[in-house]
Amino acid sequence: MLAKAMRDLRVGILSVHVWPTLAWQEIRQRYRRSVLGPFWLTISIGVLIAGMGPLYSRLFGQDTSSYFPHLAVSFIVWMLLASLITEGCTSFMVAEGLIKEGRMPLTVHVLRVIWKNLIIFAHHALILVILFLFYPPPLSWALLLVPLAILAIAVNALWVGLFLGMLCARFRDIPLIIQSIVQVMFFLTPVLWTPGALGRHAWAAQWNPLNHLLEIVRGPLLDGRVAATSWAAVIGMALVGFAFVLPVFARFRARVAYWV
Amino acid sequence: MAHISVQDVSVDFPIYGAQSRSFKKALFRAATGGMIARDHDRIVVRALDGVSFELRDGDRIGLVGHNGSGKSTLLRVLSGAYEPVRGTVNVEGRIASMLNISLGMDNEATGYENIFLRGIVMGFRPREIEPLVDEIVAFSELGDYIYMPMRTYSSGMAMRLAFAVSTCVSAEILLMDEWLSVGDAEFSEKAKDRLNNVVGQAKILVLASHDESLIEANCNKIMRLSHGELTSTEVIGS
Numbered sequence: 001m002l003a004k005a006m007r008d009l010r011v012g013i014l015s016v017h018v019w020p021t022l023a024w025q026e027i028r029q030r031y032r033r034s035v036l037g038p039f040w041l042t043i044s045i046g047v048l049i050a051g052m053g054p055l056y057s058r059l060f061g062q063d064t065s066s067y068f069p070h071l072a073v074s075f076i077v078w079m080l081l082a083s084l085i086t087e088g089c090t091s092f093m094v095a096e097g098l099i100k101e102g103r104m105p106l107t108v109h110v111l112r113v114i115w116k117n118l119i120i121f122a123h124h125a126l127i128l129v130i131l132f133l134f135y136p137p138p139l140s141w142a143l144l145l146v147p148l149a150i151l152a153i154a155v156n157a158l159w160v161g162l163f164l165g166m167l168c169a170r171f172r173d174i175p176l177i178i179q180s181i182v183q184v185m186f187f188l189t190p191v192l193w194t195p196g197a198l199g200r201h202a203w204a205a206q207w208n209p210l211n212h213l214l215e216i217v218r219g220p221l222l223d224g225r226v227a228a229t230s231w232a233a234v235i236g237m238a239l240v241g242f243a244f245v246l247p248v249f250a251r252f253r254a255r256v257a258y259w260v
Numbered sequence: 261m262a263h264i265s266v267q268d269v270s271v272d273f274p275i276y277g278a279q280s281r282s283f284k285k286a287l288f289r290a291a292t293g294g295m296i297a298r299d300h301d302r303i304v305v306r307a308l309d310g311v312s313f314e315l316r317d318g319d320r321i322g323l324v325g326h327n328g329s330g331k332s333t334l335l336r337v338l339s340g341a342y343e344p345v346r347g348t349v350n351v352e353g354r355i356a357s358m359l360n361i362s363l364g365m366d367n368e369a370t371g372y373e374n375i376f377l378r379g380i381v382m383g384f385r386p387r388e389i390e391p392l393v394d395e396i397v398a399f400s401e402l403g404d405y406i407y408m409p410m411r412t413y414s415s416g417m418a419m420r421l422a423f424a425v426s427t428c429v430s431a432e433i434l435l436m437d438e439w440l441s442v443g444d445a446e447f448s449e450k451a452k453d454r455l456n457n458v459v460g461q462a463k464i465l466v467l468a469s470h471d472e473s474l475i476e477a478n479c480n481k482i483m484r485l486s487h488g489e490l491t492s493t494e495v496i497g498s
Contacts, residue, residue: 017380017385017386018380021376021377021380021386022380025366025369025377028368028369029366029368029369032368032409033368097360097363097364098363098364098381099341100336100341100342101336101339101341101357101359101360101363101381102339102340102341102355102357102383103339103340103341103355103383104381104383170276254343257341257342257343258273258274258342259274
């Protein structure tokens, strides 16, 4: 059964003509006949960040020139993480027709969700480009790690999506629970506030996996840091995550068609 | 060479959210449908029960049985969607499933885009679909409509396109749930020829239908399903 699960993963990942097409189609379907498409969301996030930046930097008594980039990068990466988690829950449910029809690997449906959200993230990245015109990021070799950090997020999203996709297909209450948890985590994770503000309670951020996923992108962009601890945490998460999900996937992969 | 081997296959559908208390008896047979059974306090519908058979090149199977006897489930087991809870299924050969010929198509996309969307769902790569596009457009008689979003099509036009793409290549194993008929009188004649051609080229055909004459015309064996069990296999003159 593990062999079949590995085959599903391998064939799924190699189906590079399938999941990008499905992802693009989903985006086009949602934004067809709208002039700006996903940029509408980008604009609303941009306005939100532009409004919140000056306000919250005063509320938290922080320097706008350091708080503003922190908020923008954190918020946009958070949007990516949050939608990867919540849409990962429904990755199999929304593909019911395809799953009940034939042999498409289940991995394809998770990759579709990941690719779609990376495309949307790329739209939002325009905000960062504009922001960096005003607050240029420190030039360092660490900047080269940013694309790798996005890849690391995607790799983690794959095991999370496989696991949550199966769990939510079986237990329909889970997506609602996950949604609430993600909403709460938004406030508990250093997005609006900086990890440094915790002082001696910094452990609260150190034990938050979402913080490390933010940090590997934020580190190089904000202060040219590699964020080595966070990288170790993120790589560890991926290893532990796949070690945990693979047996679960092997056991329940075939059941998904009966659950959706 | 195409080959299908099905050994002692059982398929149970777990029914979640059904009131298990309302089924007082552990086992209960209804007039239609599969067996409804209880299995560790959860309700399952046994759609297939210990089905075994072998199919080889040249086999043209007519699947018959009343509603809920397991015909569609068996087709979906063969297509690989449902992996059985018990037993083994071995399929050698390229499968074309005609269970839902418009699966993967999107109303907002143009007809042209939909050729590729449908093709990908059927398991083709874009460069394999490319050379077939002209023929598909010509066959579906959509003309310049092919560049319009599919939502502007009449239901007949959308069906023609789905049919043209789904039948554009032959496969070794063809799975069909009822015969496909599309379009007005003239087109349906053309579609019939095309479908007969695809069916003729397939090495194995499995056709589920309630239409006896259709099965007599296209099949050389009848497999009868009842309550998820294979009750008889008979060879018919063809």
